Each structure stands twice: as structure tokens, then as C-alpha cells.
Amino acid sequence: MTAHNTPLDPQRRAERRAGLQAGLIFAAFASASVVVNALSINSELARGAAVFNPAQAWLLELTSLVVLLALVPAVIALDRRIPLALGWRVALPLHLIAALAFTTAHVWGMMLLRELLWPAVIGGSYTYFDLLVRDFIYEARKDFLTYATLVLVIRLARRIEDYRLELAEGHARAKGEALIVLKCGGRELRLPAAEIISAEAAGNYVEVSTPTGSHLARITLGGLETLLKEAGADPVRVHRSCLVARPAVREIIPGDSGDAVAVLSSGARIPVSRRYRSGLSGG
Template sequence: MGTTPGFDIYQRWRRPFEVGAWVAFFVLNGIFNSINSRLDHAGAAAWEPWLWEWSSLLVLLALLPGVIALERRWPIRFDNWRRNLPLHLLFSVPFSLIHVSAMHLLRKLGYLAAGRPYDAFGASWWINFGYEYLKDVRTYFVIVGTLVLYRLWRLRQQGEAKLLAAPDEGAPVEPVDRPERFLVRKLGKEFLLNASEIEWLQASGNYVNLHVRGRDYPLRATMAGIEERLDPARFVRVHRSHFVNLDYLAEIEPLESGDARLQMRDGAKIPCSRRYRAALRERFGQPD
């Protein structure tokens, strides 16, 4: 079930790649829009088109983490888009209000520094805001659409785990309520993953990542839902967002705060909250 070397490199540098890609997208868009605006407003001062575009760009970049968090909380998928799409349409209204307000504040400060007056909307403010909202709702859904496509690409490359379903006829070959294996779909192929191979599990939005030999396979589930299906003789909850497989636990390191840090056999470190520490030490054969 190995991934390509290029995807492995991407996984190690995923966060810098994501941040860099978004910054590059907005910066390039700001440069091109500034040049276009300069050509369209030949009578304006040379700095004005750049102020107009970059004030908007900086606010959009500041709003980007919020849009990402909203899409992660209410993701758009084939099974829920009818429910979540109207929510994102509603979210686009405060997105636009914040964008327009902060953008015009930055522009006003820029004009003030240049000793020039700046009238944001004038008498027809509602018409101008309607125009700005039409642009902002498009920007909002370009961001959301990009996040959806990016997630689909990642799942295809990384592999998405699923619980084995009961057959239409006859008894299942293994317990469905406590599966011994998971089905992984990746790059158009299917693999079976033994539950005993899972080293730890970590909550991630609407998914629970199954960590196996340095790779994560997202399973669409909640921590409460997956807890009922894990073998309690092997898996122990150590944190509100983590389960560990005792077979892969190497060391428990107590912390002054009362929490603990777990050292796994592969060198990974997993947080353990004080709520679960005593039970874990007892299971692991150490006195508290």
C-alpha cells in the first residue's frame, strides 16, 4: 500500500506547501489585478491601483484560515452538499461584510497617509456593496471549491479507509461491530488493512486518521463512534483526540502538568491527558 516517493515528500512538507500555495495564488492574483487596474485607470496616481488591490488581498489572506475552518467543519461532499452548500452561502455574507469593511479601512488609511480624501461608497453605498458582494461570493466559493478538490486529490493519493459492510445475504465473515480489518481505497485499487497494524488513531475534523507504518489513512468517523468498534484489549484512549495500540507503545513519560507524553516504537510522540493517564499506566503495567 505504498505511496509514490513524490507524495511521501509532499506529506512531510504538506503544511508549508499549503501555506505557500495560497500565498502565491493571492500574490500573483494581486499583481495581475494591480497591473490591469493601472491600465484601466490611467488618470489615477501610480500608487492608487496597487493600494486598491493589495488592501483587498491582505484582508482575503487574513480571512482565509476562517474559510478553511468553516469548510473543515461543514465540508462539501457528494453525500451532504444539499445540506452544507446553503450554509456556506450564508457564511459568504459576513465574509463579504468583513472583507469590504476592512479593505476600505486600509484604503482610507493609505489615502490619509498620502494626504488625499477617500470616499468609500458615496451616496450609492448599497449599490456598490452589492457589486462587492457579487465578487466576494465568487471568491468565497473559489476558495471552498479549491479546498474540496484538494481534499479529493489527497484522499485519492493517500487512501481512504472504510469499515467493511455486512453482506446483503448470509452472515459476515468477521464481526461488523468490531472489525478485524478495514478497507482502504487508493488510486483506484482496494486493500485490506488489519486492525492490529494500526499504531494509533487521531481525530482530524470529520475523519479519524489511522496511522500505519508512517502513513495516515483517514476514516470518515467520530472518535466516539470508532471507540465502540475498537478492541479494548488492544486500543486505549489516551487523549480526547488520540487512541494508541498498546502493542506499539514503548514508553510513558510523565509531565509536571500531570499529563504524559507517550513514546511509540517508531519514535513518534503522542499526548496523553491526565484524565486517561492513570488507566493507561495500569494497563501498561506501571504503578501510578
């Protein structure tokens, strides 16, 4: 197999998807901004007495948009080389330098486009800055915000793709190795599915009980239940926010109002709501 036909690894595919999604999101918002700005400019000019050419506002906005979109791949590639692991003391100055380069490329790029297109679309010649420093600062204020917004969109898209990649890897481990991979703070915990006795939702986390202790993992209760089933385990809900491994249930003690208490192999006593009791008893 040649190098050109070698498939990309999952991480690189996720990176490409994140870049594409970030570019599309940015392009959608930037295009909407162009339409709003051009319509607003023409609306304001229409209220005055002077004669104006509506195409002028569209040309100004569209040339800016074209250059911005052309710079998106460069920003995506650059941001990949300034990871969060560098820390803000290192990353912030690098991003400030990158934002200045972004502004410079945007300003001169749109100016050159306008110089080329202005005679054909508007007529006459396009005038560059009247006051170079003042006008560049005016553009830089907007471009620094645009750069920061683009970087935030890129980072968000990468986080989403990383999360999807983690989910896919977790499902693959559960199906192929009967392992449940859990994120516990900065640790990655790999538990055989058969070792998980019970789990209880705790806000955005789940407290997972095993014979060797409890672990607070970043996962939903429903997500953990799915992984356990894929791993061949037999989890069963005993409460809206709690599940147990059916083989770990040693005794079911009925209550007075249709609810019950499940006594597990660990000795833990787990309340069983009336709604879920039939599922526990009917295994």
C-alpha cells in the first residue's frame, strides 16, 4: 500500500473534522455578518440626500469576507501548534503575534482585491488609507476580535471531536475487551465490566462502586449502562439515578409501598423504587 493510500488514524481524522466544522461555522457567521452590514450601510445611505451606489457596500464587505475565509486554514494550522498545555503565559503572546499577522494579511489582502475589482464594479480607482496608522488600528480592533472568535470556535470544535473520539474508543473497548474506560479527574481508569457492582449519578458524574472501592467518573449513568451492556454485563436500573449489576444482587427485601431494598455482594443496601422493582425481579 502506498503512502497516499494509507488511511488516516482516528486522531487525525477527528482533527480534520474539527477544522472543517470550525471553518463552516465561522464562514456561516461571517457571511451572515456581511449581509447584515451591507444591508445596514445601504439602508443608512438611502436615508441621506446623496446619490450612492449600493454595490459599493457589498464590494467592501465581500472582499473582506473572501480574505478572512482564505486565512481560516492558516489559523487552524497555527492554533494546533499553540496547545493549551503551553500555558497562558506562553500561549497568549504567541496568539497576540498571530493576531497581528492575521490583521496585516486581512487588511492588505482586502485592499488589493478592492484595487483590482473597484474599477470594473464601481468605477474609478479605490483609495487606500487616508491615515495609515489610524485606519490600521481601526481595522485591527475588529480583526483581533475576529481572530479570537475563530480560535474559540476551533477549540470548541476540537473539544467536541475529542469527546466523540473518546466515546468511540470507549465503545470499542467495551465490545472488544469487556473493559469500561472511565475518566476520573486526570486519570484514565480501565475496569473489567464484571468488577462494577453499582453506579449512582452524582450531578454530571457517576460514582462507580467496585470490590476495591468507589470512583467518581465523568460519564452519564445512561452512557455507563450502554457500555456495560456492550461489554456483556447485565446492569439493571433500580432507581432513576442508580443501577446495579444483576449478578451482584444477593437479596431483595420488599418494602411496604411497593418499593424494596437490594442487598449487594459488597454488603451495600440500595433502595429500589417501585417503578424499577419489576425489572430487577424479572431478570
